[in-house]
Amino acid sequence: MTYYNLWELVLTALRQIAQELIYLTPKIFTALIVFVIAFVFIRAINIVLRKVLKFAKLDRFFETLSGFSLPFSITSLLIFLADLGISLIALYVVLGLFLEAQYIHIVTGWLYYGARVISIVVITIFLFSIFGVVMNRIRFESRLRSYSLFIILLLVTAMLVDVTALSDQVKSALITGLSIGVGISVGVFAVWFFFHDYFDKLILSKAEVREEES
Template identity: 60%
Template sequence: MTSENLFDVLKEILAQIATETVRLLPKVLIALIVIVMTFLVIKVLNIGFRRLLKLAKLDVMFKQFTGFTLPFSLDSLIIFLADLGIALIALHGLVNLFLGSQYLRLINDGIYYAARVVSIVVIAILIFAIFNMLISRIKVESRLRSYAMLIVLLLITAMLIDITALSDQVKNALTLGLSIGVGIAIGVFATWFFFHEYLDKKFKIERVAKPQETREGGDGV
């Protein structure tokens, strides 16, 4: 390769780099503006939310109604979700700007899956909160509390199965099994709850009658 050919190749490479730079420069400027605006909006929202949530005192209200304290602050969770939503909007716009609409489907699928996971976590927290609130308000035996907790765990497990990477056949089989188990558990609980006095009397009568029959049989011998 002669020096003239090498010079032409370098000139062509530099020309392509310059062309791509000129083509991407408006997008880069728009991306920088979007990023700066995103940080500004997040900053303003954080200040506003902190002031409002400080007046609301959600953590104190949650503890009063449910009787237990979460391992995280509700104020921080709300602020985090708001920041996450704004960041996802900005990310969605940047992906569409640089990569095109074909990559938006991947982003949307990821957001949809993450939303399903978060929704299950929130539902689980609400179920445990309601369960603990009812237990604290009503005097319940430890066995009944464990029984109700088992039903709650089965329901949460059924929801978790839906977001796993298992095949549809396995998901359907597991969900069907859990549904049957929960149905039987609720049926047994309903039977005990409505008829436990009758059953206790019946079994007590049988326990009293058996020793009498045994004594009568011994006397006859």
């Protein structure tokens, strides 16, 4: 390759880069405008929501209604969800500018999968937070506490199975088994909860009869 051919190759590459920049400049400018608008909307919505929710006093209302307070603020959670929604809208608009339909579909699938995983994490944290608060407020027997924790772990396991990369048949079998296990556990617990006094008296009476016979 001669020096002239190398120079022509460099000029061709620079020309293509310049053409790509000219083609992408309006999209980049539009994407910046979208991000700026999204940022302004997020700031405005945060201010409005904080004032409205501060007036509504949702945290105090929930604490009064339920008798216990959550380890996180409901106001902050709602504001975070609103910010997340605006950010996702802006992201989809920007992706629509730079990517084709099939790539947007792939990104949508990944975002959907990530949202499912995040939702499971949030639900798990929420369940264990509620469990911890209730256990601290109410005196439970160790067996009842272990049972409640066991049910929560079964529910979390069922949600985790749903987002794994297992086949549909395996997922269906596992979820069916977990559902049966939860159903049987709840049924046994209901029988014990409503009739344990009767069972205790029955066992004690039988024990007394055996002692008298002996």
